[in-house]
Amino acid sequence: MTTPFLEAVALACERDWRLLFDGLDLRLEPGDMLQVAGPNGSGKTSLLRLLCGLMQPTAGQVLLKGASLQAQRGELARNLLWIGHAAGIKGLLTAEENLAWLCALHQPASHEAIWQALASVGLRGFEDVPCHTLSAGQQRRVGLARLYLSPPPLWILDEPFTALDKHGVAQLEAHLAQHCEAGGMVVLTTHHSLAQMPSGYRELDLGQRAA
Amino acid sequence: MSNVFTLLLARESRLLFRRPAELANPLVFFAIVIALFPLAVGPESQLLQSISPGLVWVAALLAVLLSLDGLFRSDFEDGSLEQWVVSPHPLPLLVLAKVLAHWAFSGLALVLLAPLLGLMLGLPLRTLPVLLLSLLLGTPILSLLGAVGAALTVGLKRGGLLLALLILPLYIPVLILGSGALQAALQGLPAAGHLLWLASLTALAVTLTPFAIAAGLRISVGE
Numbered sequence: 001m002t003t004p005f006l007e008a009v010a011l012a013c014e015r016d017w018r019l020l021f022d023g024l025d026l027r028l029e030p031g032d033m034l035q036v037a038g039p040n041g042s043g044k045t046s047l048l049r050l051l052c053g054l055m056q057p058t059a060g061q062v063l064l065k066g067a068s069l070q071a072q073r074g075e076l077a078r079n080l081l082w083i084g085h086a087a088g089i090k091g092l093l094t095a096e097e098n099l100a101w102l103c104a105l106h107q108p109a110s111h112e113a114i115w116q117a118l119a120s121v122g123l124r125g126f127e128d129v130p131c132h133t134l135s136a137g138q139q140r141r142v143g144l145a146r147l148y149l150s151p152p153p154l155w156i157l158d159e160p161f162t163a164l165d166k167h168g169v170a171q172l173e174a175h176l177a178q179h180c181e182a183g184g185m186v187v188l189t190t191h192h193s194l195a196q197m198p199s200g201y202r203e204l205d206l207g208q209r210a211a
Numbered sequence: 212m213s214n215v216f217t218l219l220l221a222r223e224s225r226l227l228f229r230r231p232a233e234l235a236n237p238l239v240f241f242a243i244v245i246a247l248f249p250l251a252v253g254p255e256s257q258l259l260q261s262i263s264p265g266l267v268w269v270a271a272l273l274a275v276l277l278s279l280d281g282l283f284r285s286d287f288e289d290g291s292l293e294q295w296v297v298s299p300h301p302l303p304l305l306v307l308a309k310v311l312a313h314w315a316f317s318g319l320a321l322v323l324l325a326p327l328l329g330l331m332l333g334l335p336l337r338t339l340p341v342l343l344l345s346l347l348l349g350t351p352i353l354s355l356l357g358a359v360g361a362a363l364t365v366g367l368k369r370g371g372l373l374l375a376l377l378i379l380p381l382y383i384p385v386l387i388l389g390s391g392a393l394q395a396a397l398q399g400l401p402a403a404g405h406l407l408w409l410a411s412l413t414a415l416a417v418t419l420t421p422f423a424i425a426a427g428l429r430i431s432v433g434e
Binding site: 049052053054055056074076077078080082084085086087088089090091092093097101102104105106130 | 214215218219222225226229230285288289290291293294295296297298299300432433
């Protein structure tokens with residue numbers, strides 16, 4: 001059996017003395033898309049944060065290419081694009097400044113590429129506008145523009161469809177599917193059912209596991 | 212690597228300048244506290260002069276502490292800290308840039324304002340270089356140590372008072388050395404000893420606290 005890109009072994013998570021899930025195993029290989037589903041408070045976000053190394057599991061471990069996550073933070077950082085519930089967008093900075101900083105931090109990109117990415121998410125003409133004047137959906141788009149900038153293979157997205165309009169949702173779904181078909185990996189949480197699924201699509205329902 | 216450091220400095224400065232009230236508040240606080248003392252203890256120049264070293268330093272310390280409460284708060288709330296933690300760059304380097312930018316616009320401004328307030332308290336002109344130098348060496352320590360507390364309390368709803376309780380005891384050596392230097396200068400004694408001790412503490416703080424701040428942020432983000 002080949003070593004999967006990202007693997008969780010007997011993962012358990014406890015928040016405030018409450019066990020969210022335990023004995024959770026999952027494997028992620030190029031081309032896979034994993035939708036984490038479940039009711040509110042079932043530990044979807046916690047699972048995503050465990051996979052990113054932002055949180056430590058109560059038991060079990062997360063392996064990246066067969067080795068423990070803790071030992072190779074740098075390796076994970078180079079392969080991971082994480083967009084949390086809050087995407088790290090500063091209201092006082094313009095869309096372009098926000099994106100330029102996030103790129104400098106994660107994936108160097110040229111000035112032209114940043115403008116191109118903002119245009120791809122439908123923010124042409126809003127590049128120089130401070131983000132606090134943008135709508136919630138537009139702010140979400142600024143964060144999502146990173147997905148259009150020569151991104152790393154593994155995307156972990158927490159509720160990426162929040163506040164997006166119909167057209168935005170369809171466009172993002174297509175982009176995620178395309179990324180998976182090209183050998184990328186996506187782990188996401190969302191409450192709506194995806195209309196476009198790549199061949200490597202799977203669903204993990206945390207609510208059913210607990211039941 | 213150093214590129215990210217300078218970019219972060221530029222970003223933080225830009226953020227601070229777009230919200231100038233946050234920059235001005237600690238400075239105004241510093242000036243008002245010092246202006247209140249002559250009103251409270253009376254305008255006798257002898258008395259004021261003898262308490263001024265301690266007074267300037269306690270006021271500076273409280274002003275820095277006041278400005279630190281929100282240091283990481285907005286970054287925590289809008290998810291920026293998560294992005295820092297998952298980035299390939301070393302977190303201690305990023306937090307050092309953040310704290311330095313913060314110090315350059317609050318601590319340094321406080322240092323520049325201090326001679327004026329020193330004159331208000333009747334400090335003789337010859338002591339002003341020591342006042343400037345001691346604050347210049349001391350305020351970075353206050354900012355860096357305070358940032359350790361700010362990193363640990365950022366996830367709490369009302370971390371302000373807890374921050375003060377955690378950090379004020381750690382400020383004692385800086386307070387003793389800083390006001391000691393000024394006291395020595397006031398009595399016509401050499402202040403070099405105190406200042407050198409302060410300088411070594413600054414070097415220690417710049418090299419070690421970024422690791423503590425980074426560890427504190429990892430804990431806060433991981434909660």
